[in-house]
Amino acid sequence: MYELIEKYPKDLGFFMPAEWQSHQQTWMMWPTGLDPERYPNIDTMRDAYAETANLISEFEPVTIIANENDIKSLSSMIANNVSTMDKQIDDSWCRDSGPTFISNNSQIAGIDWTFNNYGEATGPDYLNDARIAEKILKHLDIIILKHLLFLREVLFIQMAWGLLC
Numbered sequence: 001m002y003e004l005i006e007k008y009p010k011d012l013g014f015f016m017p018a019e020w021q022s023h024q025q026t027w028m029m030w031p032t033g034l035d036p037e038r039y040p041n042i043d044t045m046r047d048a049y050a051e052t053a054n055l056i057s058e059f060e061p062v063t064i065i066a067n068e069n070d071i072k073s074l075s076s077m078i079a080n081n082v083s084t085m086d087k088q089i090d091d092s093w094c095r096d097s098g099p100t101f102i103s104n105n106s107q108i109a110g111i112d113w114t115f116n117n118y119g120e121a122t123g124p125d126y127l128n129d130a131r132i133a134e135k136i137l138k139h140l141d142i143i144i145l146k147h148l149l150f151l152r153e154v155l156f157i158q159m160a161w162g163l164l165c
Contacts, residue, residue: 009145013104026056029094030066030074050077057082087135088128097129099137109143
């Protein structure tokens with residue numbers, strides 16, 4: 001059912017559910033350790049991510065995306081009901097580079113925003129993250145709405161939903 005649509009979600013009857021509304025699962029991206037200068041405490045970060053995933057998984061499904069070379073160690077840190085997905089990633093911010101899930105009350109779709117590494121689109125170290133939203137949405141086999149805006153998703157969610165879509 002994969003379908004790429006380049007229209008505004010609101011024109012197709014889609015909206016972003018409020019954060020307190022129920023949702024089906026949580027998506028996370030595992031800290032890669034690819035940039036030790038930026039993240040010198042990678043083991044502490046990974047412990048916190050695993051603990052967070054394990055706690056959330058008591059209430060809903062959790063999937064953690066990780067690089068192939070991290071899957072084995074990740075799997076030893078998470079509960080059996082936390083799933084993993086082997087996809088090449090650069091960083092750990094699924095909230096920013098992952099999809100925004102939307103609904104029209106009968107189906108779920110996802111927005112694949114144009115991710116440019118927070119304006120630092122200067123090298124190849126973000127290109128895997130720039131493609132992760134589409135990979136998640138294709139895996140889920142749902143409609144993908146491609147948005148051409150560059151933005152940091154957390155700011156969008158807090159300030160601009162009605163203005164942009």
